[in-house]
Amino acid sequence: MLIKRDDLLHPPDDLCFCGNKWRKLKYNLIQAKAAGYQQLLTFGGAYSNHIAAVASAGRLFRFTTTGMIRGEEHLPLNPTLQHAKEQGMRIHYVSRSEFRRKREPEMLRQLEERFGPAYVLPEGGTNASALQGVQELVAELRAQTVIEARTYVAVSCGTGGTMAGILLGMAGQGQVMGFPALKGDFMEGEVKELLASEGASWENWSINTAYHFGGYAKYKPELVTFMADFAQQYGIQLDPIYTSKLFFGLFDLIEKGAFEVGSKVIVVHTGGLQGIKGWEERFGAGGST
Numbered sequence: 081m082l083i084k085r086d087d088l089l090h091p092p093d094d095l096c097f098c099g100n101k102w103r104k105l106k107y108n109l110i111q112a113k114a115a116g117y118q119q120l121l122t123f124g125g126a127y128s129n130h131i132a133a134v135a136s137a138g139r140l141f142r143f144t145t146t147g148m149i150r151g152e153e154h155l156p157l158n159p160t161l162q163h164a165k166e167q168g169m170r171i172h173y174v175s176r177s178e179f180r181r182k183r184e185p186e187m188l189r190q191l192e193e194r195f196g197p198a199y200v201l202p203e204g205g206t207n208a209s210a211l212q213g214v215q216e217l218v219a220e221l222r223a224q225t226v227i228e229a230r231t232y233v234a235v236s237c238g239t240g241g242t243m244a245g246i247l248l249g250m251a252g253q254g255q256v257m258g259f260p261a262l263k264g265d266f267m268e269g270e271v272k273e274l275l276a277s278e279g280a281s282w283e284n285w286s287i288n289t290a291y292h293f294g295g296y297a298k299y300k301p302e303l304v305t306f307m308a309d310f311a312q313q314y315g316i317q318l319d320p321i322y323t324s325k326l327f328f329g330l331f332d333l334i335e336k337g338a339f340e341v342g343s344k345v346i347v348v349h350t351g352g353l354q355g356i357k358g359w360e361e362r363f364g365a366g367g368s369t
């Protein structure tokens with residue numbers, strides 16, 4: 081098993097602008113600068129890695145940032161929003177029903193009227209420029225190892241954008257396995273749609289819905305144990321929302337003999353370590369609830 085350490089991809093001393101969020105923001109930031117925007121505006125939940133990343137990126141590249149956060153304000157701010165605020169992000173809370181309208185042109189027009197011209201990033205940061213950035217991960221993989229028919233690239237899924245970007249980069253080579261961190265069977269459709277939006281229809285992929293542990297930010301004691309053991313044994317910290325579920329799933333599949341002899345499994349560590357503090361705050365350090 082090889083691990084692509086995108087968790088190490090971040091500016092010095094800032095774990096928030098990291099991993100797949102770094103990949104997904106890169107070309108968006110270049111485009112926003114080129115088009116003369118001075119503000120980034122985006123959407124997310126109160127513990128969102130994407131929100132934390134946009135706040136960091138804004139500070140680093142001199143954009144003002146506005147975060148539309150789903151739900152009500154809870155004080156004191158959780159570590160994610162505290163970080164966002166420290167980076168200078170303006171935080172606005174929107175009701176769940178309002179939040180659902182985030183893609184409507186009328187809603188975006190109103191936001192622009194209220195906050196001024198802004199380069200708008202969707203929730204989770206998935207758009208065409210994000211897919212472009214993620215494809216560079218595969219170019220790096222090709223320089224680091226051989227990708228062939230029995231090469232599996234495994235990745236955690238939220239919106240499916242990272243998985244779709246990897247598939248575009250793989251261009252039909254090897255196999256890509258997605259492990260959703262959310263409950264439900266919508267991920268296959270999302271990935272298909274993202275591929276179609278780029279004129280692609282690759283079929284060398286699968287979605288494994290057996291390892292979401294009850295849904296987004298849900299967990300079970302064995303996941304917490306797994307995460308701690310993994311850190312101790314390999315010296316690599318996983319995050320409780322995405323990557324621990326991914327590695328747990330893979331270890332389980334390997335144990336069950338799901339991979340034929342001669343397979344190469346490449347796991348993408350997408351980062352997400354900023355989320356640990358907030359998670360510990362909610363569930364107790366080490367998840368000892």
Ligand SMILES: *Cc1c(COP(=O)(O)O)cnc(C)c1O
Nearest residue numbers: 238239240241242322350351352
């Ligand atoms: C956001 C995130 C994901 C999900 O990425 P998508 O492109 O939305 O599927 C996976 N892992 C980590 C650590 C993340 O922060």
